Amino acid sequence: MINITFPDGRVKQYITGITALEIALGISEGLARNVLSAKVNGEVIDATRPINSDASLQLLTWNDPEGKSTMWHSSAHLMAESVEHFYPGAKFGIGPDIENGFYYDIDFGERLISENDLKKIEDKMLELAREKQKYIRKEVSKPDAVKYFTEKGDEYKLELIEELEDGQITFYESGKFTDLCRGPHLPDTSPIKAVKLLNIAGAYWRGDEKRKQLTRIYGITFPKKSELDEFLVKLEEARKRDHRKIGKELELFTFSQKVGQGLPLWLPKGAQLREKLEQFLKKVQKEAGYDPVITPHIGNVELYKTSGHFDKYGADSFQPISTPIEGEQFFLKPMNCPHHCEIYKSKPHSYKELPIRYAEFGTVYRYEQSGELHGLTRVRGFTQDDAHIFCTPDQVKEEFKGVMKIVMIIFKALEFNNFTVQISLRDPNNKEKYIGTDENWEKAEKAIIEVAEETGLEAEIVLGEAAFYGPKMDFMVRDAIGRKWQLGTIQVDYNLPERFELEYKGSDNEKHRPVMIHRAPFGSMERFVAVLIEHTAGKFPLWLTPDQVIILPISEKFQKYAEKVFSFLNNAELRAQIDDRSEKTGKKIRDAELMRIPYMLIVGEQEETEELVAVRKQGEGDKGKMTLQAFVQMVNKEIEKSLEIN
RNA sequence: GCCAUUGUAGCUCAGGGGUAGAGCACUUCCUUGGUAAGGAAGGGGUCGCGAGUUCAAUUCUCGCCAAUGGCUCCA
Known part of the structure; x- marks a missing residue:
């Protein structure tokens, strides 16, 4: 017992x-x-x-995350069985469960698979699931495992087996499908009651672009049909928040094939919003002792040879432009730091001046692979809210904390609560990807880890994600459909100061090397605005939104009064508009609601005689009548509250 | 860059070998309306671009460009 x-x-x-x-x-x-x-x-x-x-x-x-994992992993096997039924001889790579469902990487050989083929695979899966196929675990010796997949002709599984130790190999058999698998699995297929194969994509074998590309099929299953329906509705809801869709609806930005892919064009309302964000950060930075600088959009190739960017990215950049007579070569700047290093070098520095903080909303251009471009989140030309802090080694931690404070101020003002913090260190097994000495790397990595510990910030440490010149702390946020994006970043760098031979005179009258902190609390204006759109579904905080108030006259007769209201708001520095179209009030309200304008002021005969405005709040409805003074006071209070810094 | 899908009016989309249609938006007129769509008329398209097949291509084939979902990459 x-x-x-x-x-x-x-x-x-x-x-x-x-x-x-x-x-x-x-x-x-x-x-x-x-x-x-x-x-x-x-x-x-x-x-x-x-x-x-x-x-x-x-x-x-099903209520436990691990239970879902088991179900989805087993579903991947079920899908493989269905695929094998239609495509005998298909070879299978890996088929794990993921956050929302599962996928399987499959080599279909010469056969082409498209989304139209998914339905029949789905139907077959349901049919097989109803057979209540048992998942049977078998321990297999390495020679037997090799024999099985050699006979099946599946070189992918053979490669996986190669890496396993004899005595640790298990197969799982369900129906007619046998797979190399660690498990665990469901007792049988009966819990799988609803299936949706979501999409099909190419995926390199073992994530290596030099190896064969397999066909990846993504899917998800549920124990109830209603749960699948719910999931699909949620997915649809998330797509409605897509910044590309809302950006178009609210006329924030656009792209033009003629201008070029990945090069966003900011429309007036988008520019308005972006400017507000910039003003906000500029104010915070001014208080934190930053000095604005301005640098050009191009830089001599020598600048990037010095910084190391040329060696690292030169071949994968927009290629240099050259002067017609002298033949000098200039790169579009992919980073602001080399320029800022040269500003630092423009005169000698004493330790008494440090830290020096150069800030610039610097527009940079990077050649991103065409398949990587994505709305405003991944573009080829973007503006970083960049700054470089030059400080003494013993100022690093305090400066780092100062930057973290700025990131927190921003996240608070914009109500970003569900961010995660990632500490990105270098890959110790792949050191040739990075510049600088081991000693410098260790110092920089230690500083970041210690700051995280001292501030009690929960951070995930990821190896191999560092920048090539230094480790970093990244602030990650998810978009509407769950993709993770890096927004703010803080990087400690001992290497560029060396490459640029930056110096300051210490109290000992000797020359010393400063440490650089690269930081961008928003990250890039483009990506930040994209994520902001998805988080707010286009309902921006009042202080930020392009149009704060719209005045809706009941009819033409009240146009004069509407203009009076407008100029009052204008004087109070509120961004207002009048909807003077010959439309009914209901129509004007509907349009203003759809444009997500926070406040609607309805003015008609009653308001004009009483010198009031009827206030309607977007998404909430009628708020009753009040004086203009009271309205402005209310709005200003709301703005102050969300911008409160503590 | 790679795999798959898509590209028709400003937007959302229907259509299909004989040079195109809806709703919304836009313009004009009527209406002067009180908290999520008032009515009528009108303008608007090299059907992404280029080649091929055909008597005839927006439709079929190929190439290119761009977008979408992934993979790889991300200073």
Whole structure:
């Protein structure tokens, strides 16, 4: 007999070799039907595997993230079985569960697969699922595993087996499909009641662009049809928040094939919004002791040879432009830091001057691969809210914290609550990707990690994500459909100061090397605005939104009064408009609601005689009548509140 | 850059070997209306670009460009 400890602390005795599924059945048949897998002593295993010694047990169902994982991983196998039915000889790469569903990478050989083929694969999956196929785990010796996939002709699985140790290899068999797999899996296919294959994409084998591209099919499954429907509705809702869609609706930005792909054109309303953001940050930076600088959009190739950018990215950049007579070569600037280093070098510095903080909304140009371009989040020309802090080594931490404070001020003002912090270090196994000495890297990485610890900020450490000249702390935010984007970034750099031979005179009258901190709290204006649009669904905070107020006269007769209201608001520095179209009030309200204008002021006979305005708030409705003074006061209060800095 | 899909009016989209249609938007007129769409008339398109097949191509084929979903990349 063995003792099984349940999550609530209860302990029960069972016969040795009992399975989680049998334990569940002993509790209730309904529970057994819902068990997808089991967590035994912290490890997720098949609910059908025997438990041979005392253990803690948690039965995993659809309500547990691990239960969902099991279901989706098993669904990938089910999809593979269906694919194999239609495309015998298809070879399979990897097929894991992911955050929302699963995928499988498949080599279809010469056959072309398109989205039109997904329906039949889906239907077959449902048909197979109804057969209640059992997932059967088998331990296989390495030679037997190799033999099986050699006979099947699946070189991908053979490559995976090569890397496994004999004695650790398991196969899972369900229906007619057998896969190399660690598991765990469902007891059988019956929980899979709803299937949706979402999209099809190319994916390089093992993520290596030099290797063959396989066909990746993404899908998701649910234990209830209604849950699938809910999921699809949610997906649709998320797409409505897409910044590309809202950007078009609200006339914020556009692209032109003639101007060039990845080169955004900011429309008046978008420019208005962006300028407000810039003014906000400029004010914060002024208080934090930054000095604005301005540098040109191009720089001599020698500048980038010095910085190391030429070696690292020269071949993958927009190629240099050259002067017609002298033949000098200039690159469009991909970074502002080399220019700022030269500003630092324009005169000698004493330790007494440090830290020096040069700030610039610097527009940079980077050649991004065409397939990577994406709305405003990934573009070829963009403006960084860049600054470079030159400081002494013992000022690094304090300066770093100062920058973090600015990032937090911004995130608070814009109500970004669900960001994550990532510390990006270099890949210790791939040091040739980076410039600088080990000693400098260690110093820089240590500084960032210590700051994170001292400020109590929860950060995920990711190796291999550092910039080529230094480690960084990135602030990540998700977009409407769950993609992660880097916004703010703070980077500690001991390397560029060396390359540019930056110096300051210390109190010892000796020359010393400053440390550089690169930082951009927004990241880029383009990406920040994109994410802001998706977070707010276009309903920007009042202080930021391009049109704050729209005045809706009931009819032409009240045009004069509307103009009076307009000039009052204008004098109060509110951004207002009059909708003087010959339309009914209902229509004007509808349009203003759709344009997400925060306040509508309806003016008619009553308002004119009483010298009032009828206030309607976007998304909320009628707020009643008030004087213009009271309205302006209310609006200013709302603005002040959201811009409060503490 | 790679794989798949898509490209028709300012926007959203229908159509399809015989040179095009809807709704919204726009212009004009009527209407002067009180909290999410008043009515009528009108203008607007080299059907992404280029070649090929055909008596005839927006439609079929190929190439290019761009967008979308992924992969790779991201100073």
